[in-house]
Amino acid sequence: xxxxxxxxxxxxxxxxxxxxxxxxxxxxxxxxxGWPSYYKQAKGIEVVDLDGNRxxxxxxxxxxxxxxxxxxxxxxxxxxxxxxxxxxxxxNCPEEVELAExxxxxxxxxxxxxxxxxxxxxxxxxxxxxxxxxxxxxxAFCGYHGWGDWYLxxxxxxxxxxxxxxxxxxxxxxxxxxxxxxxxxxxxNRIEELEKIIAKxxxxxxxxxxxxxxxxxxKEFLKKVAAIAKRIGAVLIxxxxxxxxxxxxxxxxxxxxxxxxxxxxxxxxxxxFPCAAIIGKRAVMESAxxxxxxxxxxxxxxxxxxxxxxxxxxxxxxxxxxxxHIGKAIGDGWKRLAKKHTLDxxxxxxxxxxxxxxxxxxxxxxxxxxxxxxxxxRGYLAGASxxxxxxxxxxxxxxxxxxxxxVFGILKKALGSASVTSFLHGEVAHSGFRRLT
Amino acid sequence: xxxxxxxxxxxxxxxxxxxxxxxxxxxxxxxxxGWPSYYKQAKGIEVVDLDGNRxxxxxxxxxxxxxxxxxxxxxxxxxxxxxxxxxxxxxNCPEEVELAExxxxxxxxxxxxxxxxxxxxxxxxxxxxxxxxxxxxxxAFCGYHGWGDWYLxxxxxxxxxxxxxxxxxxxxxxxxxxxxxxxxxxxxNRIEELEKIIAKxxxxxxxxxxxxxxxxxxKEFLKKVAAIAKRIGAVLIxxxxxxxxxxxxxxxxxxxxxxxxxxxxxxxxxxxFPCAAIIGKRAVMESAxxxxxxxxxxxxxxxxxxxxxxxxxxxxxxxxxxxxHIGKAIGDGWKRLAKKHTLDxxxxxxxxxxxxxxxxxxxxxxxxxxxxxxxxxRGYLAGASxxxxxxxxxxxxxxxxxxxxxVFGILKKALGSASVTSFLHGEVAHSGFRRLT
Numbered sequence: 001x002x003x004x005x006x007x008x009x010x011x012x013x014x015x016x017x018x019x020x021x022x023x024x025x026x027x028x029x030x031x032x033x034g035w036p037s038y039y040k041q042a043k044g045i046e047v048v049d050l051d052g053n054r055x056x057x058x059x060x061x062x063x064x065x066x067x068x069x070x071x072x073x074x075x076x077x078x079x080x081x082x083x084x085x086x087x088x089x090x091x092n093c094p095e096e097v098e099l100a101e102x103x104x105x106x107x108x109x110x111x112x113x114x115x116x117x118x119x120x121x122x123x124x125x126x127x128x129x130x131x132x133x134x135x136x137x138x139x140a141f142c143g144y145h146g147w148g149d150w151y152l153x154x155x156x157x158x159x160x161x162x163x164x165x166x167x168x169x170x171x172x173x174x175x176x177x178x179x180x181x182x183x184x185x186x187x188x189n190r191i192e193e194l195e196k197i198i199a200k201x202x203x204x205x206x207x208x209x210x211x212x213x214x215x216x217x218x219k220e221f222l223k224k225v226a227a228i229a230k231r232i233g234a235v236l237i238x239x240x241x242x243x244x245x246x247x248x249x250x251x252x253x254x255x256x257x258x259x260x261x262x263x264x265x266x267x268x269x270x271x272x273f274p275c276a277a278i279i280g281k282r283a284v285m286e287s288a289x290x291x292x293x294x295x296x297x298x299x300x301x302x303x304x305x306x307x308x309x310x311x312x313x314x315x316x317x318x319x320x321x322x323x324x325h326i327g328k329a330i331g332d333g334w335k336r337l338a339k340k341h342t343l344d345x346x347x348x349x350x351x352x353x354x355x356x357x358x359x360x361x362x363x364x365x366x367x368x369x370x371x372x373x374x375x376x377x378r379g380y381l382a383g384a385s386x387x388x389x390x391x392x393x394x395x396x397x398x399x400x401x402x403x404x405x406x407v408f409g410i411l412k413k414a415l416g417s418a419s420v421t422s423f424l425h426g427e428v429a430h431s432g433f434r435r436l437t
Numbered sequence: 438x439x440x441x442x443x444x445x446x447x448x449x450x451x452x453x454x455x456x457x458x459x460x461x462x463x464x465x466x467x468x469x470x471g472w473p474s475y476y477k478q479a480k481g482i483e484v485v486d487l488d489g490n491r492x493x494x495x496x497x498x499x500x501x502x503x504x505x506x507x508x509x510x511x512x513x514x515x516x517x518x519x520x521x522x523x524x525x526x527x528x529n530c531p532e533e534v535e536l537a538e539x540x541x542x543x544x545x546x547x548x549x550x551x552x553x554x555x556x557x558x559x560x561x562x563x564x565x566x567x568x569x570x571x572x573x574x575x576x577a578f579c580g581y582h583g584w585g586d587w588y589l590x591x592x593x594x595x596x597x598x599x600x601x602x603x604x605x606x607x608x609x610x611x612x613x614x615x616x617x618x619x620x621x622x623x624x625x626n627r628i629e630e631l632e633k634i635i636a637k638x639x640x641x642x643x644x645x646x647x648x649x650x651x652x653x654x655x656k657e658f659l660k661k662v663a664a665i666a667k668r669i670g671a672v673l674i675x676x677x678x679x680x681x682x683x684x685x686x687x688x689x690x691x692x693x694x695x696x697x698x699x700x701x702x703x704x705x706x707x708x709x710f711p712c713a714a715i716i717g718k719r720a721v722m723e724s725a726x727x728x729x730x731x732x733x734x735x736x737x738x739x740x741x742x743x744x745x746x747x748x749x750x751x752x753x754x755x756x757x758x759x760x761x762h763i764g765k766a767i768g769d770g771w772k773r774l775a776k777k778h779t780l781d782x783x784x785x786x787x788x789x790x791x792x793x794x795x796x797x798x799x800x801x802x803x804x805x806x807x808x809x810x811x812x813x814x815r816g817y818l819a820g821a822s823x824x825x826x827x828x829x830x831x832x833x834x835x836x837x838x839x840x841x842x843x844v845f846g847i848l849k850k851a852l853g854s855a856s857v858t859s860f861l862h863g864e865v866a867h868s869g870f871r872r873l874t
Contacts, residue, residue: 008531014549015537017725020529021552021735038531042523050531062525063733071523080517086479086508088499088709090818092457094445094475094487100452112451115458117554117711118734124561128586132611147730149565149586150613173727174569176587178615267733272525274554274711274734288454289872290610293584296500296704297555297711298458302739381527435726 004050009037018436023167024063028436030383031372033426042070044391047381058330058400059381061389064242064353067268067323068313069391075271078309079302087301095304102311103279106250109259112285114278115298119241119266120146122276125293126262127206129278130235133287136205139183140197143210145239153179161185166213168432188215191224198232208237209260211244211252214348214355222258229261235284236260241267241276246323246352246388249314271310275303313390320352323388326397327351330386333401341408343415355385358411366420367411369429374410378403441487446474455873460604461500465873467820468809470863479507481828484818495767495837496818498826501679501790504705504760505750506828512708515746516739524738532741539748540716543687546696549722551715552735556678556703557583559713562730563699564643566715567672570724573642576620577634580647582676590616598622603650605869625652628661635669645674646697648681648689651785651792659695666698672721673697678704678713683760683789683825686751708747712740750827757789760825763834764788767823770838778845780852792822795848803857804848806866811844 009027013019020026027035036049045057047070061067068075082095100113114129116122127150131137144166145151154161155172157180162170164187184201186193188210198204207229211222229236238260240251245268248255253263261284266276278285313319331347331354338345338356348355358364358371368384375382380403386392414423421428446464450456457463464472473486482494484507498504505512519532537550551566553559564587568574581603582588591598592609594617599607601624621638623630625647635641644666648659666673675697677688682705685692690700698721703713715722750756768784768791775782775793785792795801795808805821812819817840823829851860858865 005528008534009529012529012534012537015534015541017549017551017722018730021533021731022733023729023731024733025527025529025736036528039526039528040522040531042526042528047523047526047528049528057527060527062527063736065525065733070526071521076520079520083513083516084508085477086484086709088502089476089479089484089507090462090494090497090499091442091473091476091479091484091486092446092449092462094477096458097445097449097452100449104452112454114454118558118732120732121555121558124586128611130611131613135610137613137615147732149561152729167729170729171727172729173572173724174565174567175728176568176574176616176619178574178619179613182613182615272523272737273739274737276734285454287610290608291612292460292589292604292607292609292870293455294458294460295555295557295584296459296461296502297713299462299500300709300711302710433729 005036005038006033008050013436022063023433024060026436028430030429031369031376031426032429034373034376044069045389045396055379055381056396056400057381058386059383060385061387062272064387065267066272067245067319067389068271068310069389072271072313074313075306075309078305079273082301082305088299092299093301093304095301095308099304099307102308103277107254107263107279109281110263110279111282112280114285114288114293115303116276116278117274117297117303119276120148122264122266122278123239124148124150126237126264126278127208128291128293129262129280129284129288130206130237132291133235133284134205134233136203136234137182138201138203139206139208140186140194140204141183141208142186142188143213143239145208149175149179150183154183154185156180170433189218189221191221194225194228198228204232204234206235206237208239210242211238211240213243217256222253222256226258226260235262238263240265245269245314246320247350248320249311269310270303270306273302273306275307317390319390322390323352326392327354327386327388329394329397330354333397333404337401337405337408341412343408343412352388353385354388357384360415363420365431366424366428367414370411370414370420370423371407372429373424374407375403378407442473442475443470445487450873459500460870461497463873465867467866468806468813468863469866471810471813481506482826482833492816492818493833493837494818495823496820497822498824499709501824502704503709504682504756504826505708505747506826509708509750511750512743512746515742516710519738519742525736529736530738530741532738532745536741536744539745540714544691544700544716546718547700547716548719549717551722551725551730552740553713553715554711554734554740556713557585559701559703559715560676561585561587563674563701563715564645565728565730566699566717566721566725567643567674569728570672570721571642571670573640573671574619575638575640576643576645577623577631577641578620578645579623579625580650580676582645586612586616587620591620591622593617607870626655626658628658631662631665635665641669641671643672643674645676647679648675648677650680654693659690659693663695663697672699675700677702682706682751683757684787685757686748706747707740707743710739710743712744754827756827759827760789763829764791764823764825766831766834767791770834770841774838774842774845778849780845780849789825790822791825794821797852800857802868803861803865804851807848807851807857807860808844809866810861811847812840815840815844
C-alpha cells in the first residue's frame with residue numbers, strides 16, 4: 001500500500017461490494033494496485049488525488065459525463081444558483097419544463113420528455129413506455145444499455161449473449177428467470193441478424209440501439225432498423241447516453257438523419273450532475289400515462305439546471321467541433337508515434353471518443369496496462385480511450401503526445417522482451433466484469 | 438388560467454406526460470386548477486411561487502426529502518464545497534466511503550453499502566441483490582416501494598393488489614407479463630397473510646417491508662417477519678425511504694430492535710439532493726458481486742456530500758426529537774380544533790409524519806380539497822399530512838393552527854350545506870393514480 005488513495009481503495013472494497021458504484025471506476029479496470037482511485041479535486045482536465053499528485057485526464061473524464069471539463073465554471077455557477085434558490089420543494093421546478101422544451105427544439109421529431117437521474121433507470125423508463133405502448137414485452141437490442149433487468153436478462157439464455165456489446169462476462173444473477181428470452185441481441189451493422197430475430201419472434205415491443213459507438217452505421221443500418229421497427233409495430237429507442245452531445249449538440253442520430261420514437265440521454269447532457277432525459281414522439285410518450293413511473297429525486301432542480309447550462313455552452317462554444325479537432329490531433333499523434341516505434345495499432349473513432357487498439361493478441365491487455373502504468377508515472381490518467389472534453393486544449397495534447405512518445409518506446413521494448421508482464425509493477429488490468437476481493 | 442405557475446402547469450402537461458416526474462407533485466393531487474405547481478425559491482419552510490406568492494409549507498416538504506428544511510445552510514455549504522472541488526471525475530470521491538462507514542456505524546448489524554441516486558432504483562438494487570443471493574425470484578412484500586417492475590408486477594395478477602399499499606389504481610402496463618405472480622402482497626400487521634403466502638410458495642427470495650408508515654408494528658409483527666425470512670432463507674429488506682431518519686437518526690427499525698438483512702434509504706438522508714443507500718449484512722451484500730449493478734451517476738460527489746452533512750445535523754440538532762415535538766403540537770391542535778368545530782377526524786401518527794383523516798365517507802376527499810383550497814388562500818401549502826421538518830418552529834405551528842381554526846369552521850359549514858363541492862373553486866383532488874389530460 002503506497003499511498004492514501006490506494007489505501008482507501010483497499011478499505012472501500014471491504015465496505016462497498018465491488019469497491020465502486022461503477023465498473024469503469026474500479027482501479028482494477030485501469031491499473032491494479034497502482035491506480036490513484038480517489039480524487040480530492042478536479043478542475044478542467046486536471047485531477048488531484050488524495051496524496052496531492054496531479055494528473056491530466058486523457059482517459060474517461062468521468063466516464064464520459066464531463067464533456068465541458070471538470071468543475072466547469074458556467075455549469076457550476078448555474079447549479080450553485082439553483083441550490084441557493086432551494087433545489088427541492090413540494091412544488092415543481094420550472095427548469096424541467098424549460099429543459100423539456102429545449103430538448104424538443106433540438107430534436108424536432110420529439111414532442112414530450114420525461115426525466116430521471118441516471119442512465120440506467122432512464123433506459124428502464126424508455127423500455128417501460130415502449131412495452132406499455134405496444135403491449136408487447138420482448139426487446140431486440142444491440143449495444144450496451146446498463147444494469148437493468150430488461151437488458152441483463154439477455155444473458156439468462158446464453159451467458160455470452162452480451163459479450164459483444166461492450167462489456168464481457170456480465171452475470172445476470174438476480175434477474176428473474178421468467179425474463180429469459182425477453183431480450184434478444186443482434187450485432188451493430190448486421191441488419192440480417194435483426195431480420196432473423198423478427199422472423200422468429202412476433203412479440204417485439206421495442207428495438208433498442210446505441211446510435212453508434214466506435215462503428216459508423218453502414219449501408220443505411222439505422223434507416224433499415226427504423227423501417228423494421230415501423231413495419232413490426234415496435235418502438236425504436238436510440239440510446240444516446242454515451243455518444244449523445246459528442247458529435248453534435250443533441251443526439252448522434254440527428255447527424256444520420258434517422259429519427260427514433262424515443263431517445264435517451266444522460267452523462268454529458270449535464271456535465272457530471274445526475275440527470276437523464278427520455279424524449280419521444282407524442283403518441284408513444286403519452287403511453288407513459290398508462291403506467292406508473294414516478295420517483296421523488298427525479299424532481300430536484302440541480303439536474304435540469306446543470307443540463308440547461310451545459311447545453312447552452314455546448315452550443316455557444318461549438319463544443320462538438322472542438323472535440324472532433326482535438327480527438328483527431330490525438331489520433332493522428334498515436335498514428336505517428338506508432339509508426340515511429342513500429343507498433344501495430346488500430347485507431348477507432350469517432351474523434352470525440354478516440355480509441356486505439358494494440359494488435360498483439362493475448363499480450364494486448366498487458367501492453368495496455370503498461371501504457372497506463374507508464375503514462376501515470378508521467379502525470380496522465382490514460383487508457384486506450386479518450387473521452388475528449390472542451391477543456392482539452394492543443395497544448396495539453398502536445399504534452400500528452402510527448403509522454404506517449406516515450407511510453408510507446410517502452411511498449412516496443414516490452415514487446416521485444418521475453419515477457420510484457422515483467423514490465424508491470426502489478427497485475428494486468430481487468431478487461432470486463434469480474435468479482436473483486 | 439390565473440397566474441404564471443398555473444399557466445406553466447398547463448403547458449407542462451403538453452410536454453411532460455403526467456406533468457411532473459412524481460405523482461405526488463401533480464397539482465391534481467392537491468387542488469386541481471388552484472395549486473401553485475411551480476416554485477421560484479424555497480428556504481426554511483417558505484416557498485415562493487412563480488408569481489411571488491409566499492407560502493409556509495405544512496404539506497410534504499419535498500415529498501419527505503427536506504427533513505432539515507429547504508436550502509438548509511449547512512447542507513448547501515457542504516454541497517457547494519463539493520461542487521467547487523469538482524463533483525465528478527474519472528476517479529472516485531472519498532465521501533462515498535465515509536458515508537458507507539457512517540451508515541454502518543449507525544446500523545451496526547450492517548457491514549456493506551451500495552449507493553444509488555433515487556429510491557426507486559435503490560429498491561431495484563436491493564431486490565436484485567436478494568434474488569442473486571438466494572437464487573429465488575419471488576418477492577413477498579407489504580407497503581409502497583415505487584415504480585419498479587418487480588413491485589408493479591403485483592398488479593399483473595389482480596389490478597387491486599397494490600390498492601392497500603399507499604397508492605390506489607397503479608397500472609402495471611409495460612411490466613413484462615412473465616413477471617406475473619412474482620410479487621405477492623400481504624398487509625402490514627397481518628402476519629397470517631405472510632404465513633399463507635409462504636405456505637403456498639416455496640420460491641420466495643426476499644420479503645420486502647416498509648418498516649412502518651402510519652401504523653405501529655403490533656404483536657411483534659416485524660420480529661415475526663424476520664423470523665419467517667430466516668426460516669425460509671429469504672432476504673429481509675426494510676424500505677426506510679419514507680420513514681427513515683424521521684423517528685431516529687437512522688432507520689426506524691433501530692427503534693423496534695429488529696434488524697433486516699438489507700435496509701434502503703433515500704429522501705431525507707440527503708435533504709433534497711439525489712442520493713440513496715442500500716446497506717446490508719456482509720454475506721448478503723457480497724452477492725452484489727455475482728451480478729452487474731453499475732451506473733455512472735451513482736458516483737457523483739454531491740449525493741454523499743449532502744448525506745454526510747444532513748446526517749451530521751440530524752445528530753447534532755437532535756432532529757427526530759424536534760420532529761416529534763412539533764408533530765405532536767400539530768396533531769394536538771387538529772384535535773382541539775376538530776372538537777371546537779365538532780368535526781369527526783382521526784389523527785394518524787407518527788408525529789414526524791402527522792396526518793389526519795376526515796371521517797365523512799365519500800365527502801371526505803372533497804372536504805380535504807376544501808381544506809387545501811382555504812389553507813392556500815391563507816398562505817399555506819397544506820394537505821392531510823405534514824412531513825415535519827427541523828425548520829418548522831412552534832411559532833409556525835401557532836400561525837398555522839390559527840388559519841386551520843378558520844378553515845375547520847368552513848369545513849363544518851360545508852358539511853352542513855347541501856353540497857361540499859359547491860364550496861370548491863375547482864374539482865375534487867385526485868386520490869390516486871389517474872391519467873392527466
